[in-house]
Amino acid sequence: MRASWVSKTVLLIIAKYVVIIFSTIIAYHILFAPFHTFTPFSTPTKHVFNRSIDIRWPKHLKSLLIFPASLKLVFIDDPFLTCVVDADQAKKAHACQKLASAETTRIGTYLSIPAFKKVFNSKVLNNTTTNDTWTLEPQTYADALVLKYHYHENFDKYVIINSLEKKNGTNYHLLRGARDLKTIGIRHFTNDKFSLTSTVGVKKCESECYAFLPKELHRHMAYLKAVEMLYCDQNLAKINVLPNATWNIPKKALTVLDDLIDEYIDSNQIPFMCHGTMLGWYRDCGIIPHTTDMDYCIKAEEYVEDFHTKFINHKTHPPMRIIGKAEYGFELTYWLYHDEKGYGPAWVDFFYMYKENATHSWTPLLMDFSRGVRVKDYVALVDKLCTGDIYGHLYFIPCEPLAYLDTRYGETWNKSNPDAGYFEKGVQYAKNGNWNMKQGEYYKSF
Ligand SMILES: *[C@@H]1O[C@H](CO)[C@@H](O)[C@H](O)[C@H]1NC(C)=O
Ligand SMILES: *[C@@H]1O[C@H](CO)[C@@H](O)[C@H](O)[C@H]1NC(C)=O
Ligand SMILES: *[C@@H]1O[C@H](CO)[C@@H](O)[C@H](O)[C@H]1NC(C)=O
Ligand SMILES: *[C@@H]1O[C@H](CO)[C@@H](O)[C@H](O)[C@H]1NC(C)=O
Ligand SMILES: *[C@@H]1O[C@H](CO)[C@@H](O)[C@H](O)[C@H]1NC(C)=O
Ligand SMILES: *[C@@H]1O[C@H](CO)[C@@H](O)[C@H](O)[C@H]1NC(C)=O
Ligand SMILES: *[C@@H]1O[C@H](CO)[C@@H](O)[C@H](O)[C@H]1NC(C)=O
Ligand SMILES: *[C@@H]1O[C@H](CO)[C@@H](O)[C@H](O)[C@H]1NC(C)=O
Numbered sequence: 001m002r003a004s005w006v007s008k009t010v011l012l013i014i015a016k017y018v019v020i021i022f023s024t025i026i027a028y029h030i031l032f033a034p035f036h037t038f039t040p041f042s043t044p045t046k047h048v049f050n051r052s053i054d055i056r057w058p059k060h061l062k063s064l065l066i067f068p069a070s071l072k073l074v075f076i077d078d079p080f081l082t083c084v085v086d087a088d089q090a091k092k093a094h095a096c097q098k099l100a101s102a103e104t105t106r107i108g109t110y111l112s113i114p115a116f117k118k119v120f121n122s123k124v125l126n127n128t129t130t131n132d133t134w135t136l137e138p139q140t141y142a143d144a145l146v147l148k149y150h151y152h153e154n155f156d157k158y159v160i161i162n163s164l165e166k167k168n169g170t171n172y173h174l175l176r177g178a179r180d181l182k183t184i185g186i187r188h189f190t191n192d193k194f195s196l197t198s199t200v201g202v203k204k205c206e207s208e209c210y211a212f213l214p215k216e217l218h219r220h221m222a223y224l225k226a227v228e229m230l231y232c233d234q235n236l237a238k239i240n241v242l243p244n245a246t247w248n249i250p251k252k253a254l255t256v257l258d259d260l261i262d263e264y265i266d267s268n269q270i271p272f273m274c275h276g277t278m279l280g281w282y283r284d285c286g287i288i289p290h291t292t293d294m295d296y297c298i299k300a301e302e303y304v305e306d307f308h309t310k311f312i313n314h315k316t317h318p319p320m321r322i323i324g325k326a327e328y329g330f331e332l333t334y335w336l337y338h339d340e341k342g343y344g345p346a347w348v349d350f351f352y353m354y355k356e357n358a359t360h361s362w363t364p365l366l367m368d369f370s371r372g373v374r375v376k377d378y379v380a381l382v383d384k385l386c387t388g389d390i391y392g393h394l395y396f397i398p399c400e401p402l403a404y405l406d407t408r409y410g411e412t413w414n415k416s417n418p419d420a421g422y423f424e425k426g427v428q429y430a431k432n433g434n435w436n437m438k439q440g441e442y443y444k445s446f
Contacts (some may be wrong), residue, residue, distance in 0.1 A: 171392060174229065185389070
């Protein structure tokens, strides 16, 4: 009796320590799991699949995922991508769980919607092995479909199918929203393949058992963070852009700009339209005809020191000059050598955007180069980023464009004024000291 009691106690103590040791290991992994580190000067690394946890697909997704090749399925949205490729096990587990818990999820297909429907009807819809049922929701867009899965336990899940068949003359895909998911724009779609065999069961899947996913995942994920796609004001554009308008900046300059912006995204600096470029996007639905440069902003906390130096000898977008300091008022200008006949090179200003207070941000302006006189240009606080289109090119943009424009340009911005100088009436700005140092220390041209 006594001996057995002792051994039970010993076993309990051992069990207790095993639990403590294991929970310490788990806690250590949760607390000290490395953040995604990024080396700004290397080219983006290809993601490495980590299948060390089993993915248990919810039934509604599994009934599609056993036909990945026939349905030409593409993982495009965050929980799918994080669930299948993230190396951080805790993040991965959360994302996989989100796929089960979310009422609405989103999958892409390389088929057109009519072609998808055909395969879906023949392979998935009439599969009578369960008492669950799929139905198609009324279709709102030609390039999207919403499927409803009714679990026989009496609850519903929805899957938005976004066709990635065509880009419709743009450099991005529109992923239409429905229910709680918004319409977003996504670039960078060269694909990779992800084998689903081990996750849906070896014998269950059709013979070619892989789904597609974006190859340039880092850039892709940056666009996925944008809240939604915003649109310009077509009526204002009709009033403001005259039929005989001619532009100082050719559309071709945007192709060079896209390349530069991609490099910035790789370094985790997200350039978004601001100032005149944002005004042109909203009011003129394009570039302002009389403008001579493009304006993009980057949140100052994303600043990467000396990032521009890697472009000093770049063929199409070398830096022209830098002004300011990382701590205060850094801005830089790049040439955009676009080769369009009849035009000189264009240029783009990248302003780093600093926070002023709870309602305002500011970007720097050097008012007097020789004396180093500084100005703060105020704008409404920029927090979340959305996306918008300029001539078929996708760009980030503050999610509150009207508040931004009212603060930046006063209430007269809705009327184009080719004679406007920089400090047009209504522009909110303040002189804020000067660089008390040699010009070469706050200003450098290349
Ligand atoms: C029907 O669905 C079940 C479970 O989802 C699957 O195992 C089976 O292969 C499907 N049958 C056909 C003919 O597609
Ligand atoms: C995959 O996950 C395991 C377990 O957390 C980890 O040890 C391994 O380093 C991960 N592999 C990659 C490539 O991240
Ligand atoms: C699927 O079932 C519906 C009705 O249950 C039927 O009208 C349709 O023809 C079937 N489709 C196929 C491809 O078998
Ligand atoms: C479907 O429902 C019917 C009637 O309730 C039942 O007899 C059958 O076993 C169910 N089938 C499955 C696969 O659950
Ligand atoms: C493609 O663009 C045209 C013209 O801009 C538009 O009318 C059409 O609705 C677009 N189609 C899709 C699927 O977005
Ligand atoms: C364009 O047309 C407007 C009137 O519609 C006129 O005032 C303006 O001078 C014209 N501009 C050019 C460059 O021809
Ligand atoms: C925030 O800064 C702006 C610009 O300087 C100013 O107009 C506004 O009153 C400030 N708001 C607060 C709450 O301090
Ligand atoms: C432009 O803005 C002003 C002031 O808010 C407003 O009175 C006017 O109607 C607007 N014009 C157009 C064309 O929207």
